[in-house]
Amino acid sequence: MAGIFSSIEVSGSGMSLQRRKMNVVSQNIANAETTKTEEGGPYRRRRLDVSADDERLPFKTILEGSTNGLLLTNKGHLPEIPVAPGNYETVAVAKGEEIEADENAYRLIYDPTHPDADADGYVKMPDIELINEMVDMMSANRAYEANALSISASKEMLKNALDI
Numbered sequence: 001m002a003g004i005f006s007s008i009e010v011s012g013s014g015m016s017l018q019r020r021k022m023n024v025v026s027q028n029i030a031n032a033e034t035t036k037t038e039e040g041g042p043y044r045r046r047r048l049d050v051s052a053d054d055e056r057l058p059f060k061t062i063l064e065g066s067t068n069g070l071l072l073t074n075k076g077h078l079p080e081i082p083v084a085p086g087n088y089e090t091v092a093v094a095k096g097e098e099i100e101a102d103e104n105a106y107r108l109i110y111d112p113t114h115p116d117a118d119a120d121g122y123v124k125m126p127d128i129e130l131i132n133e134m135v136d137m138m139s140a141n142r143a144y145e146a147n148a149l150s151i152s153a154s155k156e157m158l159k160n161a162l163d164i
Contacts, residue, residue: 004158011150018144021048025137032128035116043126044100 024046034043105127112121 005154007154008151011147011154014147015144015151017048017050018140018147021050021140022137022144024048025133025140028126028128029130029133029137032126032130032133034126035114035123041103042106042124043128044103044105045126045128046100049097049099 028045031043037043106124107127108122109125110121111117111123114123117123
């Protein structure tokens with residue numbers, strides 16, 4: 001039975017990554033007009049740098065605490081599946097690190113009435129294109145849905161295999 005849950009692990013990792021991407025994009029959208037941050041300058045666009053995690057984790061560790069939709073015992077525990085020590089599959093998990101844009105990544109807008117305008121009447125605005133951010137959010141949302149559908153299909157196949 002080694003590797004039987006790997007498709008669920010990969011899709012779960014993808015869902016987690018897409019959720020983080022949606023969080024980063026939503027922060028960018030929410031701060032598209034923020035001219036002053038705690039650091040003093042305009043908000044800097046963030047993005048998620050995606051790569052495979054070097055650490056390979058067993059399936060049990062990845063989904064620890066997440067039992068939604070799995071069969072449980074009468075006491076609410078997952079049924080114990082005997083596995084010989086070291087006889088389990090591992091998968092590479094996708095990870096994403098949040099990265100800020102360059103300090104000079106901003107747009108100068110002429111608005112002498114703005115409270116944050118400099119002596120020449122220019123305001124430093126975040127270099128965020130709302131349309132691109134919305135496209136990124138829709139893309140992340142669709143990828144999340146595709147991973148959720150993949151998990152459902154894998155779960156259904158496993159259920160059918162158990163019926164045989």
